[in-house]
Amino acid sequence: MRQILLPDGSLDGESPLPTDHVKRLFEAMVTARRYDHKSISLQRQGRLATYAPFEGQEAAQLASVAALAPDDWLVATYRDAAANWAHGYPMDLLFLGRVGDERGGAPPEDVHCLPPSITVGAHMLHAVGLAWAAMLKGENRVALTMFGDGATSEGDFHEAMNFAAVYDTPTVFLCQNNGYAISLPVARQTRSESIAAKASAYGMAGVRVDGNDPLAVYDVTREAVARARRGGGPTLIEAVTYRLGAHTTNDDPGRYRTSEEEEAARRRDPIVRTRSYLEGLGEWSRGWEDAIETEAERLVDEAIERAEAMQVPDVEHVFSAMFETPHAGLVAQAEEAGR
Amino acid sequence: MRQILLPDGSLDGESPLPTDHVKRLFEAMVTARRYDHKSISLQRQGRLATYAPFEGQEAAQLASVAALAPDDWLVATYRDAAANWAHGYPMDLLFLGRVGDERGGAPPEDVHCLPPSITVGAHMLHAVGLAWAAMLKGENRVALTMFGDGATSEGDFHEAMNFAAVYDTPTVFLCQNNGYAISLPVARQTRSESIAAKASAYGMAGVRVDGNDPLAVYDVTREAVARARRGGGPTLIEAVTYRLGAHTTNDDPGRYRTSEEEEAARRRDPIVRTRSYLEGLGEWSRGWEDAIETEAERLVDEAIERAEAMQVPDVEHVFSAMFETPHAGLVAQAEEAGR
Amino acid sequence: MSERTLAQAITAGLDEALASDPSVMLLGEDVGVTGGVFRISDGLLERHGADRVVDTPVAESGIVGAAFGLAVGGMRPIAEIQFMGFSTPGYDQVVNHVARIRHRSRHRFTAPLVLRIPYGGGFGAAEHHSESWEAIYAHTPGLVVVTPSTPHDGKGLLAASVASNDPVVFLEPIRLYRSVKGQVPDERYEVPLGTAAVRREGRDVSLLTWGAMTKEVRQAAEVLAGQGIDAEVVDVRSLVPLDEETVLGSVAKTGRAVIVHEAPRTAGFGAELAARIGETCLYDLLAPVQRVTGWDTVFPLKRGEHHYLPSVDRIVAAAVDTMADA
Amino acid sequence: MSERTLAQAITAGLDEALASDPSVMLLGEDVGVTGGVFRISDGLLERHGADRVVDTPVAESGIVGAAFGLAVGGMRPIAEIQFMGFSTPGYDQVVNHVARIRHRSRHRFTAPLVLRIPYGGGFGAAEHHSESWEAIYAHTPGLVVVTPSTPHDGKGLLAASVASNDPVVFLEPIRLYRSVKGQVPDERYEVPLGTAAVRREGRDVSLLTWGAMTKEVRQAAEVLAGQGIDAEVVDVRSLVPLDEETVLGSVAKTGRAVIVHEAPRTAGFGAELAARIGETCLYDLLAPVQRVTGWDTVFPLKRGEHHYLPSVDRIVAAAVDTMADA
Ligand SMILES: Cc1ncc(C[n+]2csc(CCOP(=O)(O)OP(=O)(O)O)c2C)c(N)n1
Ligand SMILES: Cc1ncc(C[n+]2csc(CCOP(=O)(O)OP(=O)(O)O)c2C)c(N)n1
Numbered sequence A, B: 001m002r003q004i005l006l007p008d009g010s011l012d013g014e015s016p017l018p019t020d021h022v023k024r025l026f027e028a029m030v031t032a033r034r035y036d037h038k039s040i041s042l043q044r045q046g047r048l049a050t051y052a053p054f055e056g057q058e059a060a061q062l063a064s065v066a067a068l069a070p071d072d073w074l075v076a077t078y079r080d081a082a083a084n085w086a087h088g089y090p091m092d093l094l095f096l097g098r099v100g101d102e103r104g105g106a107p108p109e110d111v112h113c114l115p116p117s118i119t120v121g122a123h124m125l126h127a128v129g130l131a132w133a134a135m136l137k138g139e140n141r142v143a144l145t146m147f148g149d150g151a152t153s154e155g156d157f158h159e160a161m162n163f164a165a166v167y168d169t170p171t172v173f174l175c176q177n178n179g180y181a182i183s184l185p186v187a188r189q190t191r192s193e194s195i196a197a198k199a200s201a202y203g204m205a206g207v208r209v210d211g212n213d214p215l216a217v218y219d220v221t222r223e224a225v226a227r228a229r230r231g232g233g234p235t236l237i238e239a240v241t242y243r244l245g246a247h248t249t250n251d252d253p254g255r256y257r258t259s260e261e262e263e264a265a266r267r268r269d270p271i272v273r274t275r276s277y278l279e280g281l282g283e284w285s286r287g288w289e290d291a292i293e294t295e296a297e298r299l300v301d302e303a304i305e306r307a308e309a310m311q312v313p314d315v316e317h318v319f320s321a322m323f324e325t326p327h328a329g330l331v332a333q334a335e336e337a338g339r
Numbered sequence C, D: 001m002s003e004r005t006l007a008q009a010i011t012a013g014l015d016e017a018l019a020s021d022p023s024v025m026l027l028g029e030d031v032g033v034t035g036g037v038f039r040i041s042d043g044l045l046e047r048h049g050a051d052r053v054v055d056t057p058v059a060e061s062g063i064v065g066a067a068f069g070l071a072v073g074g075m076r077p078i079a080e081i082q083f084m085g086f087s088t089p090g091y092d093q094v095v096n097h098v099a100r101i102r103h104r105s106r107h108r109f110t111a112p113l114v115l116r117i118p119y120g121g122g123f124g125a126a127e128h129h130s131e132s133w134e135a136i137y138a139h140t141p142g143l144v145v146v147t148p149s150t151p152h153d154g155k156g157l158l159a160a161s162v163a164s165n166d167p168v169v170f171l172e173p174i175r176l177y178r179s180v181k182g183q184v185p186d187e188r189y190e191v192p193l194g195t196a197a198v199r200r201e202g203r204d205v206s207l208l209t210w211g212a213m214t215k216e217v218r219q220a221a222e223v224l225a226g227q228g229i230d231a232e233v234v235d236v237r238s239l240v241p242l243d244e245e246t247v248l249g250s251v252a253k254t255g256r257a258v259i260v261h262e263a264p265r266t267a268g269f270g271a272e273l274a275a276r277i278g279e280t281c282l283y284d285l286l287a288p289v290q291r292v293t294g295w296d297t298v299f300p301l302k303r304g305e306h307h308y309l310p311s312v313d314r315i316v317a318a319a320v321d322t323m324a325d326a
């Protein structure tokens, strides 16, 4: 397993990132966590629908996306709000999706993220197709797709990996192995020695990385992205991390894991680790982090405000994006619905 | 790649089978090939529907099935008539299916073969379920499933391999890598170094064997069956062979492969190889093979005769096996159809 | 007799099936340790063991395909798909194998499995969690397709489904899991497959529905009663086989029909009912048959779902319309 | 103008689409080197290169899912499924993604792909090679579903499908590939999606059908003419969007309808037509609408398929029946 920033905050090797970049990553992680906590509390207040927390997975999401160029595609899941946000998906739209409004699925034109995938598995093929299209059109774009350990059990994982390898599409497969598919631990999902080991079944490069180590995650993703960009084909990255929270706000992890396990995982918290590192460099202070927190709070609060201020969609909304132009039968239904 | 009987008819190591058993295998191969040739000519006469020849794959099919006990399950494909026949599927019923009659899908009670699968991929999961059922019921049964190289691209291959490994079902996955999925050569199906190599993605044993070497095929299958039977879990076997004929009687292989390639493959014909071996042992004579041929011809001719003598099904037949008892609506449709 | 919700009745039915027949087993995503995302199988792993209540990887085709093999091999698997929106990866196995093995093998092999699928919307869920795809199963020859709307039916239809030697798609209306209660016998009983239930007798108009919409339809019937319109409420309950006698008989009697379902209208199962009514009861009809359904759109997210789901008002209006047409 | 079979017309349409738009590409099993199992893409690999005409592994979900990504990424993929019976492994991608991305993203992303699926029986094929599952696509909001029955429509509907910014399921009736011939313009033209075609005008009864059954229906109309019954033949051609004006207008005019399709009857697309007729033309109807369809069974193998496929006789009998009923 690739590691650079060790759990105690020391380095094994050299940082691939200058310190100010690490500080920006730290800032992003803290901000993302604020978003996460806020989402949970909004859900409890009934202001958001079911929410899937990513606490603990910030490094895996943010450090990998940090290796992308703005024009690269990001095709991620319901749990990857941090990644999407880092790739330019406006936070208010991420909220809006959770408020229960399809307009949350429409990032701005210059943001190359698909709407977060709710189905498990299918979207990996979409990333393959997007990367393939870029290749055919001579665009210098890579597509990175994020998915969980659970998703690797789906047939679509297999078909996506295989197509990517066969056509050498510039796709990066980033598996966040967070230990569980809802309640099922990885050891009961597969007998493979690791997720990364599955790459060889496709003749693909596979690499296992400490997903709570932002430096290593950045490093392996940068390598994979570079390989893809120069026509070297796809890579499977397994980022070993842990979901500190529940599967979703409907889930009770107490049913399938122990508090000891959870506490042990907390000690590998990527934010704590990065803080220690920066502190060791003399680049961290409580005041600085407080300032980040305050700014994060403002950002998050404004985003939810904007989302909630969006007018509740009228009946037209249900019909108006099914086709380029709604056909007569649908127009008639819309009229019926409006009555 | 495991080999015991080399292409020139000599042995590398010891035969796992006594000579009389090898002679029976030879007999079966010659008989099966007669069935194959007969089917092609019957199809040309319009007496069979599309037929998928297995010429060249006789060793892979017959030597592997030779390692099964009668109660073990065989879950194979449209191309595996030889295997099914060897496991007890009456030849007339195999013909009957190709004549275009569902009764061909009903082997006798004591024959543990599912009807040949026409879909590519799905049936591997059936073998997993059958093996799992045997395990749960404390029956000492193994399920062997046969499929092609092409089938390994389907999502269902992945899910079947994974389920078998996760639940340690006594399943043997036997891939006949015959070089092509219709027109697509294996090298363009996957970038994996071999099909057998895919086993490690599931933490499963994988073994590559010369599929035209009946002794090696028998040997690896026997090992896999034994492992499964003692609770050691599933195995993936890749039997490297070649389809000497067309994909089906509708196909023209000239579109996608050269005659040089075909001729080279003919030189690896498993029947030729086995003949050389037996000849070397002084156990073969032209007269003996002629006698086998004559008996095979009788067997095959009688089988097609019996199949064609089966009364053409009446309209009732279309409705009578949809449910245990047809419900009223279906009875009404049957009456309508009978009018 | 015990008072139970629909969810509790199904749990009781599963428990009983597992207890009474060693070949019955449960498999699906999270059905074991957590008791399923809806807690329907809560406690069953502890009670019946990990061989009989099996948590599977996230692989719907695997679940259905393995269940098929298990069933052919002599088990009676009850497979759960977490939400109907995730049933499509397993659809190929259902359509091409589960529904066909009996025919393919002339009764030599059968796949007596139950495929449980929670379905329907109305709880503000994320995309893919609110689908009603009963029509794509009803269109598949070889399947029995049923859906309970009462706790009594929840347990009784499940018992009949598990006992059936044919594969049954057992659709569980999510919205009713905890919102309906009723008396449920503690002992085993079956509600026969292929029977509809008249929930309210009436003379003027037949309201035909199934699953979660039975709730709005019953309410609509009360509203109509207040307006002097005597509606008959038929819970179709078994889409395949269809209880033509009860369903079409009701329309023949009243001369008017409103069909209510959540699924999109076009090629929904309501079309089948309308077609059969037209074939059988044309001369009894006093007004065109109406369909009050979901629209031909994606099921909307929370903020839009009230625009989509058939409301009591829409049902009432349609029924009133059929009266005016007379 | 050239005389072409349906197969040749589709080939010409594919060739033209590839030639005129560099973002068009073809992918599917065996579509390249062999030109497809039906030789529909014969010669296209040579003409347009391996980047544009792509042989894929045997993986239908992969084909549809990759085509989806290609389409969202700016290509115009034409994906082929070898036979409709093998479309179900890709059904999840169609239903949950292809049909929905526009709605999910409020027009921000679109998937303008064409999914070509040869379908229908009547040629004595193995199991899974004769299916007619148009209803499960028509029931999926967000898809256009069309099927040509003439060479002219084969090329023209394909051109319109490729040009469409919405995903189109393009169903190709296998039985007609080489059994119908007709004049086809050499230049590009479109047959608009959403339009039905009246193949024969008549006053007495409307015969509504699509795909391969148009053949038997046209023959039936001739037989009926001999019996003094003047049948109108409507080739529905576009199931979604449906040309209500032409289809329902015909029934309103004649007062009688026989719907003919190969698919199983229950919840087939014929039910939708019958339902709409009942809703719109009830007071015009002189007789119950009849459905002449495949049965609620598996499509039989060669020896049984004549029992299954709607025959000219059955169609004629149903039409005569509607006349008697008047
Ligand atoms: C096709 C499909 N099946 C089932 C589900 C229900 N479901 C949602 S998340 C999940 C577990 C996924 O686990 P994993 O891939 O490890 O991602 P994680 O939630 O841990 O991030 C399941 C089964 C789904 N969304 N899609
Ligand atoms: C699900 C599915 N997709 C496509 C087909 C059409 N088809 C029949 S055989 C075949 C190729 C299979 O190749 P392989 O698995 O190597 O087996 P082989 O024919 O070489 O024995 C294809 C694509 C099918 N039968 N089922």
Ligand SMILES: [Mg+2]
Pocket: A148, A149, A150, A176, A177, A178, A179, A180, A181, A182
């Ligand atoms: Mg996970």
Ligand SMILES: [Mg+2]
Pocket: B148, B149, B150, B176, B177, B178, B179, B180, B181, B182
């Ligand atoms: Mg092959």
